[in-house]
Amino acid sequence: MLGMTTRRTQVGIVGAGPSGLLLSHLLARQGIDSIVVENRGRDYVEERVRAGVLEQGTIDTLAEAGLGERMMAEGLFHDGIEIRFDGQAHRIDFPSLTGGKRIMVYGQNEVVKDLIDARLEAGGAIVFDVDDTAIEGIDGESPTIRYGKDGAEHAIACDYIAGCDGFHGICRPSISEAALTGYDRVYPFAWLGVLADSRPPSREVAYCHSERGFALLSLRSPTVSRLYIQVAPDEDIANWPDQRFWDELQRRTAVEGAAPIETGPILHKGITPMRSFVAEPMRNGRLFLAGDAAHIVPPTGAKGMNLAVADIRFLTEALAAFYRTGDTAGLDGYSARALRRVWKAQRFSWWMTTMLHLSPDDSPFDRRRQRAELDYVTGSEAAMRTIAENYVGLPFETGLTP
Structure with a gap:
């Protein structure tokens, strides 16, 4: 092994998925330095097949961040969804129920490509194909990311670390069991x-x-x-x-x-x-969890990447406020603020999942109740509005404090 190389940045980011890359991009627009490390190669990251439904708020966030050119040209806007049962199709029209909001089909891997291109074009630091990644010192004033690359050891000294490395990453397990509850x-x-x-x-x-x-x-x-x-x-x-x-x-x-x-x-x-999973809190010391590192939702509600974008919006606002004024209120409130949205998305995803799937544990009563629920949600404007407003995305909270 070659000698140790040490770098310094304000925010170290573990994971070059949508959450890590978007955080790096939004921080750069606020004048905040970051370095992203990723254990996979660029080709792998860009070609991973994942969900591709974007909420209205996600579309707006990417467009406002200067990432919308290809998305708006190639993405497919949808004004609703269908629910099919008993040989009939029932359509739920989003714009008429939500004041004009829609969704877009645009693959997660396409979002990742756009983010990587934008970061590299701006001179952003993304280190692919790293190994033996570890984080340490999250309870101190200068946490560190350590990793191996091309036979050499590297360290990144940071003010804060963002764990954006997915459900199976190394960031969440680095938090002691006593400090974190997993649901x-x-x-x-x-x-x-x-x-x-x-x-x-x-x-x-x-x-x-x-x-x-x-x-x-x-x-x-x-x-x-x-x-x-x-x-x-x-x-x-x-x-x-x-x-x-x-x-x-x-x-x-x-x-x-x-x-x-x-x-x-x-x-x-x-x-x-x-699977549904939520880690509470989404912060430990100077480590912040975001995206799949903090929560998993069943794909029925199309919430996975959209929740990650919401996390990053909140975390960016909190970090920007800290570096601008020294105020830590946003950082202290990040977890509570993000989790309010996470649990609402969990509820919606669970509800859609249990309404539409067959379970081996279902009784005849459960099947009849499920059928009645499908009848209700496709025949009631109030019920359809509930689906529509959750599907297109709830409004983002304003304010940085819990």
């Missing part, structure tokens, strides 16, 4: 998802409840579909050859008057477990 729920089903080179079967995202299980129709572009079906959490993907997937998807999503789903080459196939 966890694992659902008894998973999603088998595919990315297919085929024309999307629905012009908007369609949630489909059937006696065979849940299915979801979505898209990444006018010619590329993103499709899911509910499976057991321990399902072997080898049991799902392409044709079986297409046949099952057709059965679960069929509604009166709809054409058969157009099949095509499957570009990617994977199984996503369904």
Whole structure:
């Protein structure tokens, strides 16, 4: 191993996903230095297939930060969603229920590409392909990120560290169990998802409840579909050859008057477990957690990346206030402020998940109640407004204190 190299920055960021990159970008716009370290290569980070539904607030945040040019040109605005059951499709119109708000389909990997391009063009520091990353000194005045790169040891001395390294990263486990509470729920089903080179079967995202299980129709572009079906959490993907997937998807999503789903080459196939998790608090000493490092939501409510963007908005405001005035009120209130939004998103995601999926623990009563709930939410304007305002994104809180 070669000698140690030490650098200094104001905010050290672990993880070059959407939350870490957006934080670095927004801090730079406030004149605050940061360095991002990532254990994967740039190509891997840019090509990870993840969710792609952006709330109105996320769209606005990216556009206001100068990141909207390609997003606005290539992203697909959607004015609503469908809920399908009993062979019928029911549409929920967002703009009419939310004062004009919409969502956009724009892949998370595309957001990451835009952020990396913007940071590197501005001379931002992103270090890819690091190993043996560790953080230390978060209870002191100068915490440190240590990592290996090209056979040498490196250290970054910081004022603060942002843990944006995902659910399986090193930042959250660095907090003692006594200082952090984890709230966890694992659902008894998973999603088998595919990315297919085929024309999307629905012009908007369609949630489909059937006696065979849940299915979801979505898209990444006018010619590329993103499709899911509910499976057991321990399902072997080898049991799902392409044709079986297409046949099952057709059965679960069929509604009166709809054409058969157009099949095509499957570009990617994977199984996503369904889980809810929240870490409280989202701060320990000079370490702040954001995004998946702090919370996981089931994908039913399309909240994952949008929650990460909200975390970063709050953290950026708090750090900017500190560096501008020395006031720590925003930093002290960050966790409580972020968690209020996190738990509202958890509630919505849990509700959508349990309303639409079949559970092996369901009784006949549960099935009848579920059917009645679907009838209610597609027949009541008040219920549809509840779905719409949560789906497009609740307003951001103002003010930095709890």
